Amino acid sequence: MELRDIEIFLTLAEELHFGRTAERLHITPSRVSQAIKKQERGIGAPLFDRTSRVVRLTPLGEQLRDDLYAGYRQILKGIDAAKEAVHGTTGSLTLGTMGPMTLLIGDLLDLFQARHPRARLQHREIQPPSPLDLLRSGEVDVALLWLPVREPDLTVGPVLHTSSVLLMVGADHPYAGRDAVGLEDLGDCALVGGRSIPAYMEETLAPFRTPSGRPIRHDPKVSTWQEALTAVSSAQAAAGVAAEAARFYPWPSLAFVPIRDAPPCEWAFVWRTADDNPLIRALVQAAADLERGAESPAPNTAEHVQEHPV
Incomplete structure (x- = not known):
């Protein structure tokens, strides 16, 4: 079974509608029908019960869906990881810092931007009397804060810096x-x-x-x-x-x-656990690699984008 046929099967198993499946995958309903018939011929039994009004998974179809889903997601994750390794993670990341703390992590931000030149790094200033407000409101994706931070919905990264x-x-x-x-x-x-x-x-x-x-x-x-x-x-x-x-x-x-x-006062990146994303993980990884002395590629100045604090 080819990867595209697996995608068609899993999408139909979710939508239970040939037209919606075709629309989601940008193909024709006949292509969906052909792929499913091909899979059923290869397996030797129906995967769906189909009538003019309803489409249902057979017990065998349910078993195949459950068996294929985890592996399919892992394959897509591997493909995405390979793309990121070549092109860098893309998207926008808003970093919140207090006053001059951005200057203290300049090498880290340079390493992150060199590895991910197509990522858009923006800055917001966090007010020390209200250190969690911009995280709570969603105005920043990740914040550099002093510890401890013991909020059940927030994740705290490794310690980056210690101050007296x-x-x-x-x-x-x-x-x-x-x-x-x-x-x-x-x-x-x-x-x-x-x-x-x-x-x-x-x-x-x-x-x-x-x-x-x-x-x-x-x-x-x-x-x-x-x-x-x-x-x-x-x-x-x-x-x-x-x-x-x-x-x-x-x-x-x-x-x-x-x-x-x-x-002493310790500092670390903090982010909303529910909103963890590849850019945050890339920033934390850059910090870990910098601590170990890992080298980085030179930045692509044509794609290097960084906004000033607002």
């Missing part, structure tokens, strides 16, 4: 001149809080209690990174941040102080 945690304070804050502070010191200052963030994520950068159990006030609540910067620089509060913030936001009104006993 700093306390961002205003230039006139009492801690601004210190070489370092401890988590216990946070009980004496207010920290910027998020409006839409799981408490377990917020606690990574902004604990709710000191090691001795003193509460740490989270106020004011902000919705964007810009609001957090403004609140800190105007001395309304301090903020726990990943160390990269000190490199990319050297404002004269801000100071960044190491928190000596804060656990």
